[in-house]
Amino acid sequence: DAGITQSPRHKVTETGTPVTLRCHQTENHRYMYWYRQDPGHGLRLIHYSYGVKDTDKGEVSDGYSVSRSKTEDFLLTLESATSSQTSVYFCAIRGLGAGELFFGEGSRLTVL
Amino acid sequence: KNEVEQSPQNLTAQEGEFITINCSYSVGISALHWLQQHPGGGIVSLFMLSSGKKKHGRLIATINIQEKHSSLHITASHPRDSAVYICARLCTGTASKLTFGTGTRLQVTL
Numbered sequence: 521d522a523g524i525t526q527s528p529r530h531k532v533t534e535t536g537t538p539v540t541l542r543c544h545q546t547e548n549h550r551y552m553y554w555y556r557q558d559p560g561h562g563l564r565l566i567h568y569s570y571g572v573k574d575t576d577k578g579e580v581s582d583g584y585s586v587s588r589s590k591t592e593d594f595l596l597t598l599e600s601a602t603s604s605q606t607s608v609y610f611c612a613i614r615g616l617g618a619g620e621l622f623f624g625e626g627s628r629l630t631v632l
Numbered sequence: 633k634n635e636v637e638q639s640p641q642n643l644t645a646q647e648g649e650f651i652t653i654n655c656s657y658s659v660g661i662s663a664l665h666w667l668q669q670h671p672g673g674g675i676v677s678l679f680m681l682s683s684g685k686k687k688h689g690r691l692i693a694t695i696n697i698q699e700k701h702s703s704l705h706i707t708a709s710h711p712r713d714s715a716v717y718i719c720a721r722l723c724t725g726t727a728s729k730l731t732f733g734t735g736t737r738l739q740v741t742l
Contacts, residue, residue: 553730561730562636562718578729610675621665621730623675632649 523547526611526624534632539598541627543611545591551614552594554578554586557626563610566588569594601631635659636721638733645740651706653736655719658700665730666693666704668720675718678704709740 523546530604543552544592552568555578565578567586575586583605585597598605611624637656645651655664663682669675679693680687681702686693690709695702706713716735723729 523728555732560734562734563720563730564732565729587741608673612675621677621680623667626673626675 523618524611524613524622524624526609526627528627529625530628532632533601535602536600539601539629539631540551541592541596541609541611543596543613543624545594545613547613547622548589548591549613549615549620552588553612553614554584554594554596555610555612556580556605557610558607566596566609571582598629601629605629606631621626633674635731636719636733638717638719638736639653640736641734643735645738646711647710647740647742649709649740651709651713651738651740653717653719653738655702655704655733656700656703657719657721657731659721660721661697661721661723662708662733663722664695665700665722666702669716669718669735671715675691680719680722706738711740711742714738714740 527542527546553568556567557563564580566584569575569588587595609627614621635658639654651724654736663680665680666678667675676729681695690707692705718735720732
């Protein structure tokens with residue numbers, strides 16, 4: 521199994537509070553991604569990283585920020601959570617070899 | 633309109649049936665992934681292909697680059713194949729981003 525873990529796996533929080541999700545990899549892969557998954561939608565890209573301190577926005581980046589200060593960690597922050605950010609969040613890592621795409625187990629976030 | 637369209641959205645089959653799930657995309661790609669997501673959420677990459685066909689056990693994935701179409705076939709389906717199957721288009725670029733279809737929910741019954 522690829523070494524990719526997400527934390528926390530489940531979180532319930534209140535509107536307006538900050539939330540940080542962590543994605544940790546042991547594969548030394550360059551590319552890391554944060555997606556959200558909602559009913560009726562495919563996985564949608566929030567932010568991605570192509571190296572340490574190299575990040576960019578995806579298609580649903582409003583209300584989210586990210587940081588990658590070292591290869592193994594990619595943090596997703598909701599500065600002030602809203603109910604529309606209730607979702608399941610997946611981290612993914614991608615290597616350069618064929619088929620090297622791995623997902624974390626997901627983090628279920630509920631914003632009340 | 634999604635850049636990646638899958639059909640059918642839902643599929644019910646009896647054990648042993650041959651299953652086909654289709655994926656069409658609207659722009660050129662460098663590769664296409666097929667993913668499997670079981671109830672409980674974990675997502676696993678089944679195949680990445682850029683041409684031709686790949687086979688792994690009872691699973692076969694094909695792609696036609698000219699027609700912008702890919703299929704995932706499951707032979708001799710089994711209840712443990714019940715899952716959501718997702719195709720994702722990969723375009724090369726700065727970050728090699730993926731665009732996902734909404735998935736096909738497969739239920740295989742005894």
